[in-house]
Amino acid sequence: MSFKVPGSEIPGYSAIYRNSQFEDGTQGTEFAHITTAYELFQHQLALAPKSEFLGTRQFNPADGSHGAYEWMTTTDAANYVKDFGSGLDHVFAKHAPDSRGAAGQQPVGIYSVNRAEWLLTEFSALRSRRYTVGICINVNLNFIDYVINHADLSVVVCSLDMISSMLDRTILTPCLRVIISMDRLDCSRPNSATRAYCAETADIALRKRAEELGITLLDMDEVVEMGRTAPTDAQLPKPEDIYTICYTSGTTGAQKGVITSHTGFVHATRGLYFTVRLSDSTHLSYASLAHSMDRYASYTLMFGGVRIGFLGGDFTRIVDDMQALRPTIIFGFPMLLNVIYDKMAKATIGASGIKGLMSRFAYRSKQKHLASTGKLDHWLWDRLVFSKLAAVLGGRIKTIASGSSSLNAEVMDFVRIALSCRVGQGYGLTETMASGTGQPMGDHTSGNIGVPNPGTDIRLRSRPELGYLVTDSPCPRGELMIRSKSVLVEYHKQPEKTLEAMDGEWLVSGDIVQINPTGTFSFISRAGNLFKNHLSYWISPERLEDIYSQHQLVKATFVHGSGSYYKLVAVVVPDAAEFLPWARTLAKLPEASLEELCANAAVVQAFLQTLDAHADLNSLFPVEKLGAIFIEPTPFREKNCDLYTSMLKLRRKEVVKHYDEQLQRMFTEVGKV
Known part of the structure; x- marks a missing residue:
C-alpha cells in the first residue's frame, strides 16, 4: 500500500516510503492553481x-x-x-x-x-x-x-x-x-x-x-x-x-x-x-x-464543496448537534469515538438477553460480510439492529477520520460495523499542519495509521537506546520522520527548537512507529513517554491505557512506572454507570456513594483483580500488568487543573505532579526492586 523508494536505505535509517499513487513524491497537477x-x-x-x-x-x-x-x-x-x-x-x-x-x-x-x-x-x-x-x-x-x-x-x-x-x-x-x-x-x-x-x-x-x-x-x-x-x-x-x-x-x-x-x-x-x-x-x-x-x-473539504456547521453548545451536547446538523463526515478524537463505542456497544453487543444475542450475531455476520464483499452495509442487520445507532448521530455519516492519538482497533471495528461507515485513522503533527499519513478510501483494516499522504515522504530512524531499530524483523521500528512541503517553516522566535526538530530536511516527530508487512504504519508510542521497567523492558503507557480503558468498568486510565519498582501502577477513573451497581453489590453497600466505593479497600482489590483478568484476555505480558491502582471518582477533564490539553491529550507531567501522593503510596505498596 506504500511505495518503497528503491535504494533509499542508509545506515540507521529505513527506506523512504511514499503514497503508491504518487511514486515521484509530488501531488501531480490537479488543483495546482490553488496556492494559498x-x-x-x-x-x-x-x-x-x-x-x-x-x-x-x-x-x-x-x-x-x-x-x-x-x-x-x-x-x-x-x-x-x-x-x-x-x-x-x-x-x-x-x-x-x-x-x-x-x-x-x-x-x-x-x-x-x-x-x-x-x-x-x-x-x-x-x-x-x-x-x-x-x-x-x-x-x-x-x-x-x-x-x-x-x-x-x-x-x-x-x-x-x-x-x-x-x-x-x-x-x-x-x-x-x-x-x-x-x-x-x-x-x-x-x-x-x-x-x-x-x-x-x-x-x-x-x-x-x-x-x-x-x-x-x-x-x-x-x-x-x-x-x-x-x-x-x-x-x-x-x-x-x-x-x-x-x-x-x-x-x-x-x-x-x-x-x-x-x-x-x-x-x-x-x-x-x-x-x-x-x-x-x-x-x-x-x-x-x-x-x-x-x-x-x-479547508480540505472545500476542494469538493462543504457545509460547515458549528457546535451549538458545549462538547457534552455534541450528539444533539449531530442530530440537528446530520453530518456526512466526522473528524474525531479517539476520546469521542471511545464514548460512542461505550454507549453503543453496551446497548447492543454488551446487552443481556435476546437483544444481546441478536446484536452479537448481527455484528459477527456484518464482519464476515465486510470481509468477503468489502461492503459496509447489510440489507438485514442494518434494518433490525444498527439503523437506530446511526440515527443517533444524524443518520448520514459516511466517513469518520480519527486523529490526535491512536484509536483502539476494537473501537474502530465496532464503529465501522455499527454505523456502516468508513472509519480511517491518520497521523499528523502541528508541525505538519496535521498532515502525515492516512488510511485511503476502501481500506477497512484496523490497528494502523495508514500510508503516507500524497506528496509526503516517510522514513524511520533507529532509536537503539529505546530498543527500536529499523533492522527489526519482521517489522522495522523506529522514530518517524517526515519530509514534505507541509513541514513547518520554523518555530516562532525559537531557532534552537527548530534546529532540534530537524534532521537535515527531515522533521523528527518524536513518535515511535513500525512499518507493517502490508506497507502501512502503526503507532507504538511517544518516545518521551516510554520508560524502562526493572527488567529493562520498555513500557508504552499509552498502549496500556488504551487496553485497560476498554473494560466496561473503566472510563479512563493513567499508567505509570519506574525502573526502581517491580510493578506498574495506575490512576483509574471508573465508568460510574457500570461501576456503581458492580461495586455496591460487591461491597454489600446499596446506598454507598461513588466516592465511598472508590475508597473502599475491598472494591479496590476486586477492581485490580478484574483488570488483571482483562490484561490476560488481551495477552499482556506480566510486566504490563498493574500492581496497584488508585480509583479516581472525578473524570480527568473535570479536575480543573489542566490535566488535558485542548486537543484532549493527557499532560503526563501534570498528571504525575497532581497525583504524586497517590503514586508514591502505590509504589511503596508494590515495593522497590
Missing part, C-alpha cells in the same frame, strides 16, 4: 456560490436551548469577508499602524469557541496578507498571555464572554491595543456567549473600562460598516507568505508557535483531499480551530 488558503476559499466560492456554507444553530435566550441551523451561503460569506477585511484594514491603519509580526506581516489573534465568525475572521485577515494566531479556550490564563505577547498580537477578535478576562490582564499584555467582539456589544443578537451580558454591562460598562485601559473596543458589525463605507483593495497573500502561527498543545512541555506558510498548508490539505476525495460534505466543526486538525479538515 485564501484561493482555496475562493475555490469554494466558485464551486458552490449559492450553497449553504457556514451554519450556526438558533439560540433561545429564555432557556439556553438551540434550534435548527441557520446558514450563510458562500457568496454571503465572501461579501462579509470583503467588508470585514476592509474594516480590518482601517482598524490597523488607525490603531496599530506599526503592528508587525513574523516576516513583517501583521498577525490577527482569534479567541473563541468554534463558530462562523472564527473562519470569517481568518478569511478576512488572509484577504489583506495578514496571518492568524488562534488562542485556545479552556487553557490557563498564563497561556493566553503568553500567546498574545509571544505572537505580538495588537488586534484580537474574540467572543463577548472572553473580553472581561482579557481586560483584567492588559497590564500583562502591553502589545494588545484593539479587541473586536464577535458579538454585538448591545447584545441585540443573543447567543450563548452573550447570556451573562446586556447593553448596559457590555456596550456601556465594557467600553468604558476598555477606554480607561487604553484599549479600543469594537464589535464586528462596526468594523464591517467601516469596510462597507470605505472599501479597500485586497492585498492577496503569496504562496510563501505566512498562513498561521499555530501553538502546539503542550503535551511535551511549553507550547511552541509553529509557523506554517500558505504553500505548506495547501500542500497538506491537497494531500488529504486526494486520500478521501469527498464532495458536498457536511462537517461538524468542534475540535478547536486554534489548533490544526479542524482547519485541516475544513
Whole structure:
C-alpha cells in the first residue's frame, strides 16, 4: 500500500516510503492553481456560490436551548469577508499602524469557541496578507498571555464572554491595543456567549473600562460598516507568505508557535483531499480551530464543496448537534469515538438477553460480510439492529477520520460495523499542519495509521537506546520522520527548537512507529513517554491505557512506572454507570456513594483483580500488568487543573505532579526492586 523508494536505505535509517499513487513524491497537477488558503476559499466560492456554507444553530435566550441551523451561503460569506477585511484594514491603519509580526506581516489573534465568525475572521485577515494566531479556550490564563505577547498580537477578535478576562490582564499584555467582539456589544443578537451580558454591562460598562485601559473596543458589525463605507483593495497573500502561527498543545512541555506558510498548508490539505476525495460534505466543526486538525479538515473539504456547521453548545451536547446538523463526515478524537463505542456497544453487543444475542450475531455476520464483499452495509442487520445507532448521530455519516492519538482497533471495528461507515485513522503533527499519513478510501483494516499522504515522504530512524531499530524483523521500528512541503517553516522566535526538530530536511516527530508487512504504519508510542521497567523492558503507557480503558468498568486510565519498582501502577477513573451497581453489590453497600466505593479497600482489590483478568484476555505480558491502582471518582477533564490539553491529550507531567501522593503510596505498596 506504500511505495518503497528503491535504494533509499542508509545506515540507521529505513527506506523512504511514499503514497503508491504518487511514486515521484509530488501531488501531480490537479488543483495546482490553488496556492494559498485564501484561493482555496475562493475555490469554494466558485464551486458552490449559492450553497449553504457556514451554519450556526438558533439560540433561545429564555432557556439556553438551540434550534435548527441557520446558514450563510458562500457568496454571503465572501461579501462579509470583503467588508470585514476592509474594516480590518482601517482598524490597523488607525490603531496599530506599526503592528508587525513574523516576516513583517501583521498577525490577527482569534479567541473563541468554534463558530462562523472564527473562519470569517481568518478569511478576512488572509484577504489583506495578514496571518492568524488562534488562542485556545479552556487553557490557563498564563497561556493566553503568553500567546498574545509571544505572537505580538495588537488586534484580537474574540467572543463577548472572553473580553472581561482579557481586560483584567492588559497590564500583562502591553502589545494588545484593539479587541473586536464577535458579538454585538448591545447584545441585540443573543447567543450563548452573550447570556451573562446586556447593553448596559457590555456596550456601556465594557467600553468604558476598555477606554480607561487604553484599549479600543469594537464589535464586528462596526468594523464591517467601516469596510462597507470605505472599501479597500485586497492585498492577496503569496504562496510563501505566512498562513498561521499555530501553538502546539503542550503535551511535551511549553507550547511552541509553529509557523506554517500558505504553500505548506495547501500542500497538506491537497494531500488529504486526494486520500478521501469527498464532495458536498457536511462537517461538524468542534475540535478547536486554534489548533490544526479542524482547519485541516475544513479547508480540505472545500476542494469538493462543504457545509460547515458549528457546535451549538458545549462538547457534552455534541450528539444533539449531530442530530440537528446530520453530518456526512466526522473528524474525531479517539476520546469521542471511545464514548460512542461505550454507549453503543453496551446497548447492543454488551446487552443481556435476546437483544444481546441478536446484536452479537448481527455484528459477527456484518464482519464476515465486510470481509468477503468489502461492503459496509447489510440489507438485514442494518434494518433490525444498527439503523437506530446511526440515527443517533444524524443518520448520514459516511466517513469518520480519527486523529490526535491512536484509536483502539476494537473501537474502530465496532464503529465501522455499527454505523456502516468508513472509519480511517491518520497521523499528523502541528508541525505538519496535521498532515502525515492516512488510511485511503476502501481500506477497512484496523490497528494502523495508514500510508503516507500524497506528496509526503516517510522514513524511520533507529532509536537503539529505546530498543527500536529499523533492522527489526519482521517489522522495522523506529522514530518517524517526515519530509514534505507541509513541514513547518520554523518555530516562532525559537531557532534552537527548530534546529532540534530537524534532521537535515527531515522533521523528527518524536513518535515511535513500525512499518507493517502490508506497507502501512502503526503507532507504538511517544518516545518521551516510554520508560524502562526493572527488567529493562520498555513500557508504552499509552498502549496500556488504551487496553485497560476498554473494560466496561473503566472510563479512563493513567499508567505509570519506574525502573526502581517491580510493578506498574495506575490512576483509574471508573465508568460510574457500570461501576456503581458492580461495586455496591460487591461491597454489600446499596446506598454507598461513588466516592465511598472508590475508597473502599475491598472494591479496590476486586477492581485490580478484574483488570488483571482483562490484561490476560488481551495477552499482556506480566510486566504490563498493574500492581496497584488508585480509583479516581472525578473524570480527568473535570479536575480543573489542566490535566488535558485542548486537543484532549493527557499532560503526563501534570498528571504525575497532581497525583504524586497517590503514586508514591502505590509504589511503596508494590515495593522497590
